[in-house]
Amino acid sequence: MTCQDVVVTGIGLVSSFGEGAEAHWEILSRPGAKPVLDEAAFAPYPVHPLPAMSFDAQIPKKGDQRQMEPWQRLGTYAAGLALDDAGARGLVADMHLIVAAGGGERDIAVDEAVATALCSTPPAEAGPILNERLATDLRPTLFLAQLSNLLAGNISIVHGVTGSSRTFMGEEAAAADAVRIAAARLAEGRGQIALVGGAYASQRWDLMVLYGAGGALWRGPFAPVSARGGAGGFVGGALGAFLVLETAEHAAARGARALARLAGVATDAAHRRAGGGSAAVARALHARLGGPTGAGLGVLSGMTGIAEARAEEEAFLAGLGAAAVRRTGSLLGHGVEASFPANVALAALALSRGGFYPPMDPADAGEGPVERILVTGFGQWRGEALALLERAA
């Protein structure tokens, strides 16, 4: 089996700061960037909201836009940005697609009205009423907007990506495995070009109830990830992040610019049951990637702000010597399935510009310039992932 170099040739990025590689570089490469926040709408949980967007540029048919809710629109839009960035519109027919997906939006108004009306009715009595209400109130198209695999479905329909289509589920870890497997398939010669990523629409009560139940959300006024006291928590950040990955040979043959080389992706899941800490797992993954440390190494950390995972990650980071560490969550927020691909995208962007980012969090230390960038992804509940990117040859 062959083992080919894999490069990043396109990134599609949307966050609370705006859209596109250029806009993100402009803001994040200069000192003094301040997070964009909405602390009121979902209080006590602050969020980094979606920027004002016109979806027409990437989703030209209004009919397609109507079949989606914000999460799928955001992802489909970011996927289109990545295709444009890579100049790969003409290659979509045989392009492979892996999406890391959460659940799509529920109909909040229907949920609230039905739950209020029926919560105290005995089940045998409530059942028929529930059936009738749902059959009347649910919009058929919303089922498709809610299905996790339909972000990929919409990317196929809107952008024509049809080589293959897979959707991984499982929060942060799903995204890291999506990038890992997309790259591994290219490296072994299963296809020449792939699109991989995810999206997170942060302004959703249906996600607040889930993540809030686990104590995973930061409550109260915004604080940077390193400064969240107690059990900590994440601040949801609107994020759409897609990458076009390609074999180096294929990119060179079509004259495409390689932003960075994806030197490796490694993932694992520490099983708490076995007493295995995430820091130890991450050290093993780091060794698998050749164990880069010290000056010349940048780190883009996907740290969520949840105290338990943060302590494990800090223990791991402490072993990286003089590496320049940036906790991107303090500016972008946490985008669950979108965070790992977003940080890979920011790594590729920095390497392609020959620069790095100034500190994003009070705990950030170390200085550029960097030759290699390590991306970390410690999941809110489980999963550890690392990616290593290098300057393209």
Place this chain on the structure above:
Amino acid sequence: MKDHLGRPLVAVTGIGIVTPLAWGREANWEALKAGRSGISRIRRFPIEKLRTTIAGTVELPEEAAGAAPVSSAVRVERMAEAAIAEALAQAALELGAFPGPLMLGMPPVEMEWPQRFELARGANGSGAYPAITRAATGRRDLYETFLFGGVGERLAARFGTTGAPIALTTACATGASAIQMAVEAIQRGEAEAALALGADGSVQPEAVIRFSLLSALTARNEEPERASRPFDRTRDGFVMSEGAAALVLESLEHARARGAAVLGLVSGCGERADSFHRTRSNPDGSAIIGAMRNAIADAGLAPADIGYVNAHGTGTPENDRMETLGMRAVFGDAPPPISSNKSMIGHTLSAAGAIEAAFSLLTIRDQVLPPTINHHEPDPAIALDVVPNLARKVSGLRHVLSNSFGFGGQNVCLVVSAAP
């Protein structure tokens, strides 16, 4: 021990199956060969005001004893556990230390109405999201049950699989995608073995209504066991169902070295996405034809080598017409027999691709084609041998193509083959 592309051959050494027909591989297979239907009136929740009131359901022992129904997330996990345990027992592998990763095909899971009602009661009768969000604070149980990574993480811990478990969904092709992911991991040399699983347990009011609203379900409620009619002229939709299947996959070399009985091979996987429509295939059939051809080519075979096709065969007017078109395009004027397990077990959604691959292996083992039941009025537009109503003894069957076509245009086909 290598295939035509120099990749390790991938053997199946364990199979576990749960469907509405039975908990257990052999009981399922006997029922399937006998042409028995597992479809019945829904008893799990009130069915008044529903357009479709039938389904295939898998009850947990405590539910059968009168306990309240569990959520889809819990049902998926429990059926998955049973299927994995059965597969590991057949493979003679130790429980708790599986030598490879878990690829778990499952539906998206979320809080359901009983959980929402409970939270609203805790919020003094308000179902408003801010109120139920406050009421849910500290409910770690809800969080861990309904996180997408939850089911996989618990199964991985219980069975001791290596690395991060991967949960995936490709709609109705999910189970086949999970097998493909496992095959690829072994071919790539990431592991000597992998556990592939498809599971679904979505028969709850909202899911039934949502599929109804898409006009995907038959409403032939009067005779549940006769409602699923793939390839029949009178077919008018699928029947939702539940189940799970697990396959223990390992490199043939690894299986032989440890003296495991090899039940067959997964010799080819093919996929192709469609860009036509969210719930319909491109009328030209290009994506499903591409997936079928890719699977056969991946196995290093020609169409004429395929002796039988395990159909996607949902029983919707559209699917069966498109599948016929695909069969004709791939196999020409003399397509092999094709039958639909869904005529008996219904559409097990995320589990279907795995369950049907498992049955395809048993088809080869026993040289018996399971029937398409409820086939009484052939559709003149479907000129295929659908093995109507009665199982058929065959000989010399070595290669089976198993089709899975999903909403969202995600199509995956597998070739399973006799042990070399």
